[in-house]
Amino acid sequence: xxLSISLTVNGVARDVTLEDPRVTLLDLLRERLDLTGTKKGCxxxxxxxxxxxxxxxxxxxxLALAVSHDGAExxxxxxxxxxxxxxxxxxxFIAHDGFQCGFCTPGQIMSAYAxxxxxxxxxDPERIREGMSGNLCRCxxxxxxxxxxxxxxxxxEDRAGDERKVA
Ligand code: FES
Ligand code: FES
Numbered sequence: 001x002x003l004s005i006s007l008t009v010n011g012v013a014r015d016v017t018l019e020d021p022r023v024t025l026l027d028l029l030r031e032r033l034d035l036t037g038t039k040k041g042c043x044x045x046x047x048x049x050x051x052x053x054x055x056x057x058x059x060x061x062x063l064a065l066a067v068s069h070d071g072a073e074x075x076x077x078x079x080x081x082x083x084x085x086x087x088x089x090x091x092x093f094i095a096h097d098g099f100q101c102g103f104c105t106p107g108q109i110m111s112a113y114a115x116x117x118x119x120x121x122x123x124d125p126e127r128i129r130e131g132m133s134g135n136l137c138r139c140x141x142x143x144x145x146x147x148x149x150x151x152x153x154x155x156x157e158d159r160a161g162d163e164r165k166v167a
Contacts, residue, residue, distance in 0.1 A: 005070040009033060010079025018067060025069060026050045026061035029076060037077040037106045041136075048135030051107035052076045058114045060134075077106035080113065088155035089113045089148070098148035100139035111135045112149045121153045 003018045016032055029035040041049030043062045050061040053075040080087040089112050099105040115121045115131045128149045
């Protein structure tokens, strides 16, 4: 049985035919669409390495059946930078050494990106730690990750302030 689905991935419409309805969104992204920035860690919903945004919400793509997301808008790490400029969350992770090996980093960044946009990051490191608790880091880069999220939120607020001044 083959199934056809249409997704918008990083702003681009993609039509995909699935030979197997059990294909996960993670495997679709990595193996069919060559978007390998999203990582497969545990493949069972425990590490957050596969985090992407689906219709603006954080999703562990290893647990999501692709076929269930027909018509969805998906944002992956490859879609964050705009016009050659890193997203403020990406820039803050670099500035604060929010990674070591980098394997968990795409998931951490997507999770942080969503947390800030959900208005849930705040300026309390403990609250951020809680909000990011679904994203594990085997390298122990959590201290830098929390600093990066705090800084990213500030960068985004500053940018919004600058845009208001220009408008
Ligand atoms: Fe999806 Fe670990 S690979 S949660
Ligand atoms: Fe290595 Fe997080 S940076 S697992």
